[in-house]
Amino acid sequence: MTKKELSQLYWLNREIEQDKKRLAELETSATNCTTGEITGMPHGTGNMDKLGNYAAEIADLKALIELNVQKCWYELNRLNRYISSINDSEIRLILSLRYVNGMTWQQIAFNMGMYDESVARKKHNRFLKMSEKSDSKDL
Numbered sequence: 486m487t488k489k490e491l492s493q494l495y496w497l498n499r500e501i502e503q504d505k506k507r508l509a510e511l512e513t514s515a516t517n518c519t520t521g522e523i524t525g526m527p528h529g530t531g532n533m534d535k536l537g538n539y540a541a542e543i544a545d546l547k548a549l550i551e552l553n554v555q556k557c558w559y560e561l562n563r564l565n566r567y568i569s570s571i572n573d574s575e576i577r578l579i580l581s582l583r584y585v586n587g588m589t590w591q592q593i594a595f596n597m598g599m600y601d602e603s604v605a606r607k608k609h610n611r612f613l614k615m616s617e618k619s620d621s622k623d624l
Contacts, residue, residue, distance in 0.1 A: 486567050488613055491584045494560040497553055504550045508543065515539035561585065576612045579605050
């Protein structure tokens with residue numbers, strides 16, 4: 486598995502966070518959209534169209550967020566299956582902390598009792614390089 490494939494869960498989570506921020510902005514805009522006084526006479530203010538547009542965009546964004554949450558579950562399960570298939574427990578821990586928990590290299594190092602973040606990062610990079618070579622040999 487490549488670094489890009491391993492990072493998909495992280496990027497999906499960031500995408501969901503951004504979509505949720507946008508959703509909150511849209512909901513605030515829709516709430517603040519004034520409709521004016523109701524008199525029974527048609528008016529050309531366009532506020533109802535704005536509100537309708539906000540409602541449609543909110544519904545679309547909610548559906549997109551739900552789809553990405555489902556993708557996150559799929560990616561999480563895929564990552565966990567891959568990580569659990571690795572024989573080296575230290576590498577399993579590094580990959581799990583990095584790609585499942587989304588920790589920085591410094592957080593990973595401290596979590597593992599190391600004081601130099603480059604140790605965990607180098608072990609990670611070495612493992613990925615070796616696994617890419619073994620994958621290319623299998624083809």
